[in-house]
Amino acid sequence: MxxxxxxxxxxxxxxxxxxxxxxxxxxxxxxxxxxxxxxxxxxxxxxxxxxxxxxxxxxxxxxxxxxxxxxxxxxxxxxxxxxxxxxxxxxxxxxxxxxxxxxxxxxxxxxxxxxHRLTPYPEVAALLEALGGRYRLGAITNGNVDVTRLPIAAHFRVTIAAGEMLAPKPDARPFLAALARLGSRPSRALHVGDSWREDVLPAQRLGMRVAWIDARNEGATSLPPGVHRLRHVSELPDLLAGLD
Missing domain, CATH: 1.20.120.1600 (Four Helix Bundle (Hemerythrin (Met), subunit A))
Structure with a gap:
């Protein structure tokens, strides 16, 4: 890869x-x-x-x-x-x-x-800051959070509100739109999300690697190639170090 x-x-x-x-x-x-x-x-x-x-x-x-x-x-x-x-x-x-x-x-x-009165996990700001120095970062959401209203907005080059573009995940279009705007392609990108249906499956089908946040350890024991299970987003740097 x-x-x-x-x-x-x-x-x-x-x-x-x-x-x-x-x-x-x-x-x-x-x-x-x-x-x-x-x-x-x-x-x-x-x-x-x-x-x-x-x-x-x-x-x-x-x-x-x-x-x-x-x-x-x-x-x-x-x-x-x-x-x-x-x-x-x-x-x-x-x-x-x-x-x-x-x-x-x-x-x-x-x-x-x-x-919008929400608080990201304590590790998120520093995590995005560090990752943004090495990777191009984008956000893809089915929700109606306006990322520009949050302090973490500065870390994302691209934000995709999939519902507003009438193509909510698991539709492939928000993923493709994000990658196009980031100047990347599926084989060179990794998606991070908690939903098996809306995050893991569509990204994996496109050929992206996936970090699945399985916080409750509810998933199957074996995972498809390119799909990696995490319990929390704070584990992402270790995963990326292993993949690199």
């Missing part, structure tokens, strides 16, 4: 623990929206009722799933799905279309603010 000159990284659950981030953002923005609507309605609130009582968070989550099924092309564009599902519920709640659009946008902005 030729030497590696580029590394691509998944973000959520690879460079940080995403579960508490999403739980905080999901509940926090919906609670904010319910309280903001109650204050905005004033006396009219009695006739409409509390928004979150008529449409609890579970209803919003179900509507997102239904919308993804109705518009499969957008199924991976989580920002679009969230805003449009929220707009539909707000119209059903009784808001005029223009007000529903305004409050859906406000609710989404609140969600994204909370979504």
């Amino acid at each position: 030729p030497p590696i000159d580029a590394l691509t990284f998944d973000l959520d659950d690879t460079l940080w623990d995403n579960r508490p981030v999403m739980e905080h953002a999901e509940h926090g923005h919906y609670r904010w929206l319910d309280e903001a609507l109650a204050a905005w309605h004033g006396a009219q609130a009695a006739s409409l009722g509390r928004y979150a009582e008529r449409f609890p968070l579970s209803a919003y989550q179900t509507r997102r799933q239904q919308l993804a099924e109705r518009v499969p092309l957008r199924r991976g564009d989580f920002t679009w799905i969230r805003e449009h599902a929220l707009r539909e519920l707000l119209e059903e709640y009784g808001l005029p279309r223009s007000a529903a659009a305004m409050w859906a946008a406000a609710g989404l902005a609140q969600f994204l603010d909370l979504r």
Whole structure:
């Protein structure tokens, strides 16, 4: 195999623990929206009722799933799905279309603010700093994190929001787009990610080497050629030293 000159990284659950981030953002923005609507309605609130009582968070989550099924092309564009599902519920709640659009946008902005209140693993900043001196680094995510809002953005030459380009992983296109922009090719690149379906399989099929973050040790004992199991992203330098 030729030497590696580029590394691509998944973000959520690879460079940080995403579960508490999403739980905080999901509940926090919906609670904010319910309280903001109650204050905005004033006396009219009695006739409409509390928004979150008529449409609890579970209803919003179900509507997102239904919308993804109705518009499969957008199924991976989580920002679009969230805003449009929220707009539909707000119209059903009784808001005029223009007000529903305004409050859906406000609710989404609140969600994204909370979504970006995340802390990468303690080793990540120094790790990316060191690796960036030797390899060209890119990020490929199905999530709706805007890397430019994070301090680690300076380490990535390329960031690919696969859902927004309507080609969420395991589609090969975000990997190929990242490699093209990095000036590399699959045989000279290694992808780092936690999902077997969305990270390991598509990268391996393209001919990339893969560092699979199997944090819970749930994978099979034997792995395909070119796929290497790690328990944590901090183990990546040792793997690269062995491959080089």
